[in-house]
Every structure is written in C-alpha cells, then in structure tokens.
Amino acid sequence: MxxxxxxxxxxxxxxxxxxxxxxxxxxxxxxxxxxxxxxxxxxxxxxxxxxxxxxxxxxxxxxxxxxxxxxxxTLPMPRKDVIFEKMIGSYWYSCMDLLSGYYQFRxxxxxxxxxxxxxxxxxxxxLVIPTGLSNAPATFNDGIRRLLNDLIDFCLSYFDDIYIFTRGNDIQSHLDALDTVLTRLEENHFYVKLSKCVFCSAEMPCLGDYIGRNGIRIDPNKVVMLREWPLPKTNNELSSFLETATYVQRFCAGFANDAGPLFDMLKKAS
Missing domain, CATH: 3.10.10.10 (HIV Type 1 Reverse Transcriptase, subunit A, domain 1)
Structure with missing residues (x-):
C-alpha cells in the first residue's frame, strides 16, 4: 500500500x-x-x-x-462481454469459486x-487482505489473473470466479484442463468452495447469466423477479423497475419498443 x-x-x-x-x-x-x-x-x-x-x-x-x-x-479490470466472447462456442464448461477469496492473499x-x-x-x-480497502479488489483480481495468465486458452477468471472451457466434445480434454487448473491452485495453496463448483457441464452460471452450448441466457431467477415485480405507483418505483429491467434488454429483441412508453412517462414527470 x-x-x-x-x-x-x-x-x-x-x-x-x-x-x-x-x-x-x-x-x-x-x-x-x-x-x-x-x-x-x-x-x-x-x-x-x-x-x-x-x-x-x-x-x-x-x-x-x-x-x-x-x-x-490503476489496473485493468476484466470486462464481462470479453469473457463471454472468449468462452462462447465451447462444448464443456466448469466453474469454481475461491473460498473466502481475499483471505487467501497475505x-x-x-x-x-x-x-x-x-x-x-x-x-x-x-495478516490477509481485508474487505473495505480501496485497492483490495484490484489487487486480488490482478493476483488471480497473474496466477492463471498462461492458461487463458481454456481458463479465465473474474475476481474469485474461475471458468474452465474446452471446445471439443472430448471429455478427457476438459478433464485435463481441469486437472491443470486445480494443480496450479493446489501448488499455490488456493482453495475452492465445493458447494459453488460446477464440473463438466453443458452450461454453467457466469457473471449473473448462464453460458453453454446453446449460447448465453438470462438467469431464470431474474425473469421471475421481473414478472413478480409489484406494479409501480410512483415515479421512483417506476425508475427503480426500469433500472433493473434494462439489464435484460440484450435478451429482449423488442425491449426498446416495449419499454419506450415507460421511459417517456419518466421524462414527462421530470
């Protein structure tokens, strides 16, 4: 520091x-x-x-x-869209979550x-990195990136999330990639939270969405949340709903037309 x-x-x-x-x-x-x-x-x-x-x-x-x-x-931070672009089109997917991520760095x-x-x-x-220090996120992310940087052909990370992906349908190739990543973590005394791991799957959760053989789809829980959202009765409630709904616009072909009248209401109110 x-x-x-x-x-x-x-x-x-x-x-x-x-x-x-x-x-x-x-x-x-x-x-x-x-x-x-x-x-x-x-x-x-x-x-x-x-x-x-x-x-x-x-x-x-x-x-x-x-x-x-x-x-x-000032360190480069990973972009969600770049991570998706590198993984899209893969056949096998696995993901791991580091256990108490910050605490694994001295x-x-x-x-x-x-x-x-x-x-x-x-x-x-x-004696370990605490949550709350301004440089903690960048330092942690940079440390994980450098740890796995030579494995980017089949492994990417986003803070404490680690993603493994292989394009061929040969399961052994994916198991070899997993073994390489897990060995690297073991050699450097990093631990993962088993309950949050997904191994050798056609699809996995990734940065708030799902990515798999059929492309990228929205987390179903977000769809349920929006469908069950209480009817907005004030401008603040409408604004809050639209801020949340905007997240899903890339999954909705007609989002601009459907949401346009609601945004117009906010403009008139302001």
Whole structure:
C-alpha cells in the first residue's frame, strides 16, 4: 500500500449494541484461531461495526479515512462481454469459486499496520487482505489473473470466479484442463468452495447469466423477479423497475419498443 501521509489515520469507534459486541468478540476469536488477524500496536485504526444479514451479522470495518489517503492502483479490470466472447462456442464448461477469496492473499509485512481496526477487545490488524480497502479488489483480481495468465486458452477468471472451457466434445480434454487448473491452485495453496463448483457441464452460471452450448441466457431467477415485480405507483418505483429491467434488454429483441412508453412517462414527470 502507498499512503500519502505519515500521520496516524485513526477514526474514533462509535457505540455498538451488546448483541453486536458479542458477535464481534466471537468473530475476533475465530479470526485469531484461523491466523488471519493478530493483536496490533499500530497507530492507525478503523471503527468496526456489524451489518445485519438474513441470518446473523456481517463484520465490517470503516476504512474510509484510510482510503482517502491511499494512492489508488490503476489496473485493468476484466470486462464481462470479453469473457463471454472468449468462452462462447465451447462444448464443456466448469466453474469454481475461491473460498473466502481475499483471505487467501497475505498482506505485505510493511502494509499490515494500515489494516488495524478497533474492537471491544482492543486493536487488531490483518495478516490477509481485508474487505473495505480501496485497492483490495484490484489487487486480488490482478493476483488471480497473474496466477492463471498462461492458461487463458481454456481458463479465465473474474475476481474469485474461475471458468474452465474446452471446445471439443472430448471429455478427457476438459478433464485435463481441469486437472491443470486445480494443480496450479493446489501448488499455490488456493482453495475452492465445493458447494459453488460446477464440473463438466453443458452450461454453467457466469457473471449473473448462464453460458453453454446453446449460447448465453438470462438467469431464470431474474425473469421471475421481473414478472413478480409489484406494479409501480410512483415515479421512483417506476425508475427503480426500469433500472433493473434494462439489464435484460440484450435478451429482449423488442425491449426498446416495449419499454419506450415507460421511459417517456419518466421524462414527462421530470
């Protein structure tokens, strides 16, 4: 990390509920046991808080002050359309999701101090890349890209998603490609989440859609969501619906004609 000041970057911790404090204590114990964090004497410090999930809490650090002083890395990011173009026309498809992606990258020793965060138990710092730092996404994506860069004829990545594709109908060729990718991951101590893997399939989920032997199709769950969308009664509700519906326009030949009157309504209202 490159930081533009030598002054401590510290934000005062705000109040948390007793339930959140208990959740943070449990999380700290788990992270210490996993070797992902350690006690810190860093002069820097970010507040820690909880965000409610459907089940349980998600632990979050407010790194905004640190990010304001961090020099951003300008790295090329993968384009969804380019990834689809390279894979379209393949016969066999497989995909894998890296387990706790950021946590599989170690922080550089000199940068660990910048990850410091506050808890009720004291201050801690990360030994792995934490979520919330401005350069974390680009650094993570670049690391995975460089790891697999010489395999681009049959393997592409998008952050923690890894895609394997082969054009011939020979299943052995696809198994060989899978073996090559998995061996590369094993050699570099990367782990995948088995429950999110798809192997040797005619179709696989990819970047919010599906790609397979018959081309690219929209995720059926998105179709259901749009069909069951409540009838908009205000301009804001209509705008929200159209923003979501615009995503599917490349799958709908008559989208412009069908949605045109709705966009006209918004223009008149504004």
């Amino acid at each position: 490159e930081v533009d000041t030598e002054q401590p970057i510290f934000r005062q911790q705000w109040r948390r509920s007793p339930a959140q404090e208990r959740e943070i204590r449990t999380w700290v114990e788990e992270m210490l046991k996993a070797g992902r964090i350690r006690p810190s004497l860093s002069p820097h410090g970010a507040p820690t808080f909880c965000v409610k999930k459907a089940v349980g809490w998600r632990i979050v650090h407010d790194y905004r002050a640190m990010n304001n002083h961090t020099v951003r890395r 922080m550089r020793d000199a940068d660990i101090k910048y990850t410091a965060f506050q808890t009720v138990n004291g201050s801690y710092e990360y």
